[in-house]
Amino acid sequence: MSRTYLAGIAAALLAAAIPFSASAQAPATPPTAAPARPAIQTTKVEGTEGVYIFRNVGHQAIFIVTKDGVIATDPIAYGRPTGGQDYVNEIRKVTDKPIKYLIYSHHHYDHIAGGKAFKDAGARIIAHKRVKERLAPLGDPNTPLPDESFDGKKVIRLGGTTLELLFLGANHSDSNIVMRLPKEKIVFVVDTIPVGQVPGRGMIDFYPQEAEAFIKKVIALDWDRLIPGHPGPGDRLGTRKDAQDQLQLLQDASAEMKVLGQAGKCWDVGEKEFTLQKYASWPGYQAGLPFVARRYCGLWGRGT
Ligand SMILES: [Zn+2]
Secondary structure: HHHHHHHHHHHHHHHHHHHHHHHHHOOOOOOOOOOOOOOEEEOOOOOOEEEEEEEEOOOOEEEEEEEEEEEEEOOOOHHHHHHHHHHHHHHOOOOOOOOOEEEEOOHHHHOOOOOOOHOOOEEEEEEHHHHHHHHHOOOOOOOOOOOOOEEEEEEEEEEEEEEEEEEOOOOOOOOEEEEOOOOEEEEEOOOOOOOOOOOOOHHHHHOOOHHHHHHHHHHHHHOOEEEEEEOOHHHHOEEEEHHHHHHHHHHHHHHHHHHHHOOOOOOOHHHOOOHHHHHHHOOHHHHHHHHHHHHHHHHHHOOO
8 A cells, every 4th residue: 555545545534533523622512501410420318317319310229328338229220331330439439338238129120230339349239039030030241139139028227227128019010119218208219100200111011000009008108208210300309299190190091091992992003092191291201101001001901
């Protein structure tokens, strides 16, 4: 190859690069836009001694700092190779106490992939018994299996903090638990009770009838604030009314699809005619509607 030829290639590459460098120099957002939200954020829950919310883009988890160590939950690192370590690093900005536990909310990877960083830090992984049953055959390299399983109820006491792990029946999956901090009157409920949002993509193994019973049980527990597994509108925490509203949404979805399903319209026609119109202004409506329709068509059109 001649020098001239190589120089020609270099010139062509340079020319091709110009649009990219020009766009790289342009402001990322118009001057009037709000500042970009950081991908990772740790926030102390107001009025608590050591309860924190760790958010990574659209997922969030809680960790509790006590005088004897840290209880962490859900690594939320699916598709984020450094996500588990990023989370541990965030904890390390708050405390150098040992991370004693990592609790899985349920077996879906988008919430629990990335636990290796916690195991390396010495944490013991605890989950409902079905998490291990579900995950063991799949052998996902990014998701360490629980070290300890439970059914019903398990209470963790560490450094003056009590955390209850409660299995109240199948709901968003057959392994979702409720984590309750009795002193702080906080519950951490992942995916089953989205705050002010239409549920959707995660309804792959949702249990429609059991979920209604589950939400009623959650409402009956003693708590003031609900922390969801995905940030609510404006990052607000959930209330008892949000749980009641979500129950109502599921009941409305079920009632609407019951008519279609029992008229023999599931799948295609029923799913097209299903509108859940009352919730059209809720965040997540457009994206979630087909998934809600499919799940309830399954219930009323197939009996499952
Ligand atoms: Zn899920």
